[in-house]
Amino acid sequence: MNHTFPPSVIAEIQQRASLGRYAIRGLGARRAVPTFDDLLLLTASASRYPLEGYREKCATRTVLGARNAAEPVVLDIPITIAGMSFGALSASAKDALGRAASEVGTSTTTGDGGMTPEERQSSKTLVYQCLPSRYGFDPDDLRKADAVEIVLGQGAKPGGGGMLLGQKVGPRVASMRTLPEGIDQRSASRHPDWTGPDDLTIKILELREATDWRIPVYVKVGATRVEHDVKLAIAAGADVVVVDGMQGGTAATQDAFIEHTGIPTLAAVRLASDAIAEVGADVQLIISGGVRSGADVAKALALGADAVSIGVGSLIALGCNDSAYTDESGARVDVTGDYKKLKVLPGGCAECHTGACPVGIATQEPALERRLDPGLGAERVANYLRSLVMETTMLARACGKSDVHRLEPEDLVALTIEAAAMARVPLAGTSWIPGVTG
Amino acid sequence: MEALSGEVREINRALRALPDGASAVVADPRGRHNLAVGLDAAVRITLDGPAGYYTGGLGKRADLTVNGPVGWGVGENLMSGRVHVKGDASQSAAASAHGGLVVVDGDASLRAAISLKGGTLAVGGSVGAYCGFMAQAGTVLIGGDAGDGLGDSLYEAVIYVAGSIAGLGTDARIEDLTDADVQAVRDLAKTCGFDHIDPENVTKVASARTLYHFSTQHHASY
Numbered sequence A: 001m002n003h004t005f006p007p008s009v010i011a012e013i014q015q016r017a018s019l020g021r022y023a024i025r026g027l028g029a030r031r032a033v034p035t036f037d038d039l040l041l042l043t044a045s046a047s048r049y050p051l052e053g054y055r056e057k058c059a060t061r062t063v064l065g066a067r068n069a070a071e072p073v074v075l076d077i078p079i080t081i082a083g084m085s086f087g088a089l090s091a092s093a094k095d096a097l098g099r100a101a102s103e104v105g106t107s108t109t110t111g112d113g114g115m116t117p118e119e120r121q122s123s124k125t126l127v128y129q130c131l132p133s134r135y136g137f138d139p140d141d142l143r144k145a146d147a148v149e150i151v152l153g154q155g156a157k158p159g160g161g162g163m164l165l166g167q168k169v170g171p172r173v174a175s176m177r178t179l180p181e182g183i184d185q186r187s188a189s190r191h192p193d194w195t196g197p198d199d200l201t202i203k204i205l206e207l208r209e210a211t212d213w214r215i216p217v218y219v220k221v222g223a224t225r226v227e228h229d230v231k232l233a234i235a236a237g238a239d240v241v242v243v244d245g246m247q248g249g250t251a252a253t254q255d256a257f258i259e260h261t262g263i264p265t266l267a268a269v270r271l272a273s274d275a276i277a278e279v280g281a282d283v284q285l286i287i288s289g290g291v292r293s294g295a296d297v298a299k300a301l302a303l304g305a306d307a308v309s310i311g312v313g314s315l316i317a318l319g320c321n322d323s324a325y326t327d328e329s330g331a332r333v334d335v336t337g338d339y340k341k342l343k344v345l346p347g348g349c350a351e352c353h354t355g356a357c358p359v360g361i362a363t364q365e366p367a368l369e370r371r372l373d374p375g376l377g378a379e380r381v382a383n384y385l386r387s388l389v390m391e392t393t394m395l396a397r398a399c400g401k402s403d404v405h406r407l408e409p410e411d412l413v414a415l416t417i418e419a420a421a422m423a424r425v426p427l428a429g430t431s432w433i434p435g436v437t438g
Numbered sequence B: 001m002e003a004l005s006g007e008v009r010e011i012n013r014a015l016r017a018l019p020d021g022a023s024a025v026v027a028d029p030r031g032r033h034n035l036a037v038g039l040d041a042a043v044r045i046t047l048d049g050p051a052g053y054y055t056g057g058l059g060k061r062a063d064l065t066v067n068g069p070v071g072w073g074v075g076e077n078l079m080s081g082r083v084h085v086k087g088d089a090s091q092s093a094a095a096s097a098h099g100g101l102v103v104v105d106g107d108a109s110l111r112a113a114i115s116l117k118g119g120t121l122a123v124g125g126s127v128g129a130y131c132g133f134m135a136q137a138g139t140v141l142i143g144g145d146a147g148d149g150l151g152d153s154l155y156e157a158v159i160y161v162a163g164s165i166a167g168l169g170t171d172a173r174i175e176d177l178t179d180a181d182v183q184a185v186r187d188l189a190k191t192c193g194f195d196h197i198d199p200e201n202v203t204k205v206a207s208a209r210t211l212y213h214f215s216t217q218h219h220a221s222y
Helices: A009-021 A090-104 A117-122 A139-144 A169-176 A195-209 A227-238 A255-260 A265-279 A294-302 A314-319 A336-341 A374-398 A417-423 B008-018 B179-192 B216-221
Strands: A039-041 A061-064 A072-074 A079-081 A106-110 A123-131 A147-151 A217-220 A240-244 A284-288 A307-310 A324-325 A330-335 A413-414 B024-027 B044-046 B062-064 B080-084 B099-102 B119-123 B137-142 B158-161 B172-175 B203-207
Touching: A009 A330, A039 A294, A061 A284, A072 A123, A079 A090, A079 A374, A090 A106, A090 A117, A090 A123, A090 A314, A090 A374, A123 A139, A139 A195, A147 A195, A195 A217, A195 A227, A195 B008, A217 A227, A217 B158, A227 A240, A227 A265, A227 B099, A240 A265, A265 A417, A294 A417, A307 A314, A330 B008, A413 A417, B044 B179, B119 B179, B137 B179
Parallel strands: A079 A106, A079 A307, A106 A123, A123 A147, A147 A217, A217 A240, A240 A284, A284 A307, B024 B044, B044 B062, B062 B080, B080 B099, B099 B119, B119 B137, B137 B158
Antiparallel strands: A039 A413, A061 A072, A324 A330, B158 B203, B172 B203
């Protein structure tokens, strides 16, 4: 096989030549990078004392944003649902995510495009994003929010603006974003009213004034220059820093961004937690970007995160990439044919940008949206989140912890030198931490 | 209202507590940031001196007058009501304003009306570069000259300039004035007290709409 021009590269070049543009797609990075799978937990034996897996309590309560806010966010679990826009997702999908989050005691997050009444209604705890585009940004919605998240970057496209192709800019989306229907919407990559961290300080204070210092202010960055970005966010006054690793998802962006920018979530979490520790501020860290399982959650917490945020995983639980949807009668309706029209198969679809989502999640087409029942979808996402919590607590107990937030780097070893260097934990079976102990 | 002894937070709390129809004067704003932010009542407020960043930001319904210059982001994300600056404004005046009217008697710096979403910005003097960058909807009236990059990447917002234009931004173009345009400029100039603007001799700038859909042919413009 030709390694420079394998069939996939040949097909990509041919597509560029045909369409006259680069590849745009959804979901997160496909390329193999070091992940939480490259770490192992050192559970208890003699030197540590495990807790009973199904008998002894393991706390999961998570408090975010007590630094300045009169009303910090208090969650039952350390797993939140990441910001995803109405526009990228259908209103039903947003509604379902809100219901699921409320059911398991966690928060969900708005996205580029404003807050829908459905998601505010269904979300007990809702984080309102303040994005560079400011689409639909409304002080009334701000005051209805439980936290505000200033988005400076996204893991899938750090440094890049949003993108919503015209086929998804239907009447409601266009109205919320103050845009003409059907245009290819370009979101700004930087905020319109400030240009640096000193200005961000004043922007944060503006949001605090507008909310009477009631709710926490999160600052979200795409994982690139993590140490500097986290320190500057803290200096600017963030209560919570959200770091989104390169495996983070998107509804639509250039493949070049997804695969060739940012750093892996595994590397980002340790850089971020060390930066917070160095500053010594009472700031919480949320890590996101390709978090899938309870093992991922446990490892992220051990490396210093206070919570994780899940986007794509939540969508998959909702039915993304499923070969069928459940109709009103409860019957499963196969939609493999619809995937084939998109030239993909269930399980390999990243065609969120087309708006032709066969399962009604990443679409604004009413007929497609009806394929997603928000109630059923919420049940599936809640099941998924509960399973993650059960796994996380199971692993924490096995490490001898009565609270998931007591997991620590000492509970981890790495399987590869790369992961050991990034997470700054020893290579398994050694005391060697590359770059730290030699 | 004497502001000398009060923190911004206390002043804003007091302003937000005012009922519809009330009036208040902040006697010495001292250029502080975030004054009169998040208002949501039909009140009449005067800041009697220079104010800092985000003056009147995130506001609704209120009528705010600043007797002096303001810093960045005056009237940022304004939803309705009016902010009148009797002086100059720094960068990003009326950024992302969804509604309402921001009036600047003097000059405004860079990126005035950036990302405008339906509000109106009227500047008696001149504006710096990139006025109206990515403005989606609403109206901008400039009584003096406009800097370079005017109306870059405009959507449906419209800009009227009484003076000269240093240069248009990407996808911006000059269009003929219609009777409706002349009437709109006349009404707005009268509202703002801008007697120096001749409504029939302004230049209208709007989007050429060539960038509404991605096209390889326009790659150099993106």
